[in-house]
Amino acid sequence: MIRGLLVILLFMGLSCKSQEKGRANDPVAPGQSIELILLVSDNYGGSEHAEFRIIRDMKSLKQFFAQVNKTRKPGIPVPQVDFSKELLVLYCPGKMLNGATSSLLIRENTADQLVLSLKESKSGQKKKNGALTMPFSLYKLPLTGKEISFVRED
16 A cells, blocks of 8 residues: 555656656757747837847836837836747837838748848838838747848848
């Protein structure tokens, strides 16, 4: 009876330890697909000039949202991100007329490099009297040691 109980406890202890060892330090294993997830997007609050930025800490994220929320009451809430597992990609296309949109896509994912591509689409109608906007988009990626680069496609 006692032996059976000891065997069960030993088995349970070993099975719990094996699950902990199965986790990797790098959330993105080689060959694993990476998904780009849109967290926040808005037409007002981005920079005046085109800008790509990788955000790897909460301080940089809060600085960006402080700039975005200067003229907003209430402001856009700062998203909660676990920077030990994820990083953020910020894209601001600069000043744009209403109707033009853009999005980030993963173009290439190699062993040492991640290439993000900008896909712009313009509305069929050309408006001379449109609102001037400064949009921004904030994307989430799993944390990776790969070099991240940007390519613009028109």
